């Protein structure tokens with residue numbers, strides 16, 4: 001609860017700092033409405049007593065006060081709702097939402113994106129900013145509702161101190177409601193995974209990228225069936241929790257209603273026996289009705305406040321996680337802009353979160369500065385994982401990666417990546433203009449047409465740009481009204497993107513030509529080999545080429561053959577062929593297949 005309070009105070013302070021006029025107007029509205037309830041009830045009692053005492057002057061004045069107080073109350077309620085919604089939208093959507101997006105995007109590595117505990121929270125927190133700020137105002141409202149409750153009880157105590165016992169019963173619906181809310185929250189957390197699954201299945205069947213294969217396989221109905229099944233799981237658990245919660249709520253209200261009736265009977269009995277006035281009965285009825293409303297509002301607000309925990313808990317967890325991860329991973333050393341020695345992997349092992357088999361298993365290798373290193377091997381042997389670790393997307397579970405003698409963990413991640421260029425097998429298909437899609441490879445130069453054109457030439461993509469309706473300014477992506485590219489064209493765009501940085505010290509090409517035809521592939525490999533040599537001279541750059549096509553890596557300075565996460569063979573092409581191992585066998589098969597022998 002302390003954490004919630006601190007968070008709400010933080011939001012309240014933010015609201016006050018950004019919109020002091022509206023925030024203070026809202027607080028004044030709420031304060032006034034507390035006082036006005038008591039004034040209305042007391043004025044009504046005076047009206048009744050004055051009528052019975054034949055005192056028209058007092059009756060008229062008290063009547064006027066009651067009417068004015070009532071009208072002001074009604075007016076303030078409307079005003080209060082309008083101000084709350086304006087503030088929630090402004091603080092939620094303009095201040096908090098960008099902060100949440102930034103927090104989620106700010107985590108350096110990739111492993112969190114594979115952790116269920118992280119994804120569960122992100123599912124809840126995405127788009128939760130509105131609810132988080134609204135929750136804060138609901139909490140403020142709860143405080144004022146409780147104050148109203150206290151004021152009403154003080155007034156009631158003036159009629160008959162025994163009526164204060166009702167306070168105990170007023171707590172029953174509050175307490176039971178919280179219990180019910182906890183049940184609902186637990187059910188939502190329990191079903192978060194099934195919820196994600198059903199959304200994933202829905203996306204599978206409806207997104208252009210996957211729906212082709214789903215349709216070819218005729219798996220649409222199966223996706224729909226599984227989605228419905230996952231939904232059923234979610235609905236069943238949540239419905240059960242809601243029904244159990246509703247039973248607790250009902251029990252709380254029954255207790256309160258019984259006490260409420262007994263209190264009214266006691267006051268009426270007092271008036272009949274002469275212990276009180278008729279005005280007291282009217283006062284008690286008015287206060288009790290308001291009391292019921294105030295309890296109902298407090299229950300409602302408290303439930304909403306407790307419900308806000310559903311958003312606050314994951315949000316605060318995420319915030320703490322981001323802070324802890326940033327502190328844990330933050331390397332303080334600047335990244336070198338020239339490599340002198342190279343990169344050394346020393347007994348590096350790594351297992352992906354949620355899996356048991358190591359993707360890299362005790363890998364030790366030296367990648368000399370200024371060298372071209374080819375990584376070959378079967379599917380799933382750990383080639384891409386090696387590149388991802390070099391990019392500092394993951395931390396090794398054991399072992400170290402030294403860059404010119406400095407532990408990669410100690411290097412500032414953004415600095416290191418800004419000295420690297422990489423094209424991944426599963427490259428991004430960004431729906432921007434073609435120029436921006438390329439320019440993203442070096443954000444500082446996203447508008448530098450000359451540099452973009454040079455990168456396009458590196459990727460041999462001039463023809464592609466020429467054929468686009470607006471050249472570099474062509475919007476990509478059908479869903480944004482742009483043109484769609486073929487697989488090979490997207491790959492060329494990605495290659496161009498990876499060529500934006502002029503002087504990377506690490507240049508990794510992970511299956512850079514898998515979607516291209518053999519002549520394009522050949523031309524591109526030749527060009528990148530030339531580039532690799534000039535980068536090596538300029539910056540001692542290490543160029544890593546991951547490829548299945550053995551013919552294309554024969555010119556590398558060092559070839560690493562990977563097998564089940566380990567380096568099984570290493571050497572130059574000639575050395576490996578002479579050794580007659582797995583590489584020689586695979587090269588022979590490829591040579592025959594591509595007739596390059």
Ligand SMILES: Nc1ncnc2c1ncn2[C@@H]1O[C@H](COP(=O)(O)OP(=O)(O)OP(=O)(O)O)[C@@H](O)[C@H]1O
Nearest residue numbers: 114352355359378379380381382383384385386425
């Ligand atoms: N994000 C991930 N989460 C869990 N396991 C993963 C993940 N990525 C890869 N793996 C597993 O790690 C192992 C190595 O995968 P990696 O992608 O590095 O292989 P690869 O040699 O690059 O394969 P390919 O030639 O198919 O690209 C495989 O067993 C793979 O299933």
